[in-house]
Amino acid sequence: MSATPAVLQATDLHAGYGGPPVLAGVNLTLRSGDAIGLLGRSGVGKSTLVEILGGAMRAHQGHVTLDGVPVGKTPRHRRKEVKARLRTVHQNGIAGVDSQRTVEQTILDAFKEARRAGRTTNNDVEAALAVVGLPIGFVTRRVGTLSGGERQRIAIALALATRPDLLLLDEPLTAVDQSMREEIADDIRALVRADGIGLLVASHDVWLLDRLTDRVLVLAEGRIVESGPLRDLLRDPQHPDTQQLAESLPEAVGGRPPR
Numbered sequence: 001m002s003a004t005p006a007v008l009q010a011t012d013l014h015a016g017y018g019g020p021p022v023l024a025g026v027n028l029t030l031r032s033g034d035a036i037g038l039l040g041r042s043g044v045g046k047s048t049l050v051e052i053l054g055g056a057m058r059a060h061q062g063h064v065t066l067d068g069v070p071v072g073k074t075p076r077h078r079r080k081e082v083k084a085r086l087r088t089v090h091q092n093g094i095a096g097v098d099s100q101r102t103v104e105q106t107i108l109d110a111f112k113e114a115r116r117a118g119r120t121t122n123n124d125v126e127a128a129l130a131v132v133g134l135p136i137g138f139v140t141r142r143v144g145t146l147s148g149g150e151r152q153r154i155a156i157a158l159a160l161a162t163r164p165d166l167l168l169l170d171e172p173l174t175a176v177d178q179s180m181r182e183e184i185a186d187d188i189r190a191l192v193r194a195d196g197i198g199l200l201v202a203s204h205d206v207w208l209l210d211r212l213t214d215r216v217l218v219l220a221e222g223r224i225v226e227s228g229p230l231r232d233l234l235r236d237p238q239h240p241d242t243q244q245l246a247e248s249l250p251e252a253v254g255g256r257p258p259r
């Protein structure tokens with residue numbers, strides 16, 4: 001992590017795809033050391049928001065800044081640095097990575113790219129794999145031969161290996177089975193805390209958000225409609241979407257009986 005904490009700020013974001021607006025005035029702040037969840041029902045706009053925050057998609061209105069500099073308008077000579085500081089793990093995992101490269105080559109490429117962008121990396125492929133519960137034997141596997149869950153795990157390993165200041169995860173462990181998810185979520189949490197990485201996790205998976213985040217923002221009707229520690233929100237939900245979610249969950253994860 002850089003000596004100075006990073007601040008990602010989204011102001012009054014509006015976005016859509018030509019139909020009804022998907023985002024209609026989203027404001028949020030993510031700082032180094034934060035662990036924030038973005039919760040909302042399917043199709044509410046979580047991925048859209050993550051793509052805009054990470055600079056992969058433009059908002060129709062409003063803006064996103066990283067330490068005061070607009071993310072989408074970073075000067076060419078600073079783009080690599082911004083990409084290394086602010087990493088996004090997309091819902092589709094490692095799209096864009098050469099499927100013929102081995103896992104080891106892919107991780108070493110990520111280290112190299114991060115170093116070129118001025119980051120300090122530990123260059124430890126085994127440690128990078130261990131965070132996502134993959135054994136060292138995976139280094140010789142070609143990326144194209146990995147299962148969906150393994151691809152998701154490699155995508156997270158690649159993002160973490162470059163030691164970003166801020167990490168955006170979009171539905172990160174959907175293809176990983178529950179027994180592994182617990183271990184991986186705990187490892188991610190420990191690494192993110194140790195490095196002071198600011199984490200934003202978009203998911204409709206309450207269990208995962210409980211494990212990974214300190215605070216959750218609920219997205220509904222294009223806006224953040226409520227926020228707070230997950231269990232507090234589920235205990236006393238204000239928005240109908242949060243109420244519905246709380247009623248659909250077992251009490252063990254903070255759910256509550258229907259009113």
Ligand SMILES: Nc1ncnc2c1ncn2[C@@H]1O[C@H](COP(=O)(O)OP(=O)(O)OP(=O)(O)O)[C@@H](O)[C@H]1O
Nearest residue numbers: 017022040041042043044045046047048049171204
């Ligand atoms: N490329 C696109 N073209 C048209 N509509 C889109 C496109 N991408 C997303 N949408 C629509 O925008 C809305 C928000 O989609 P988005 O993927 O951001 O939601 P989400 O909350 O991430 O959903 P999920 O939890 O199911 O992944 C949805 O109604 C979706 O159908």
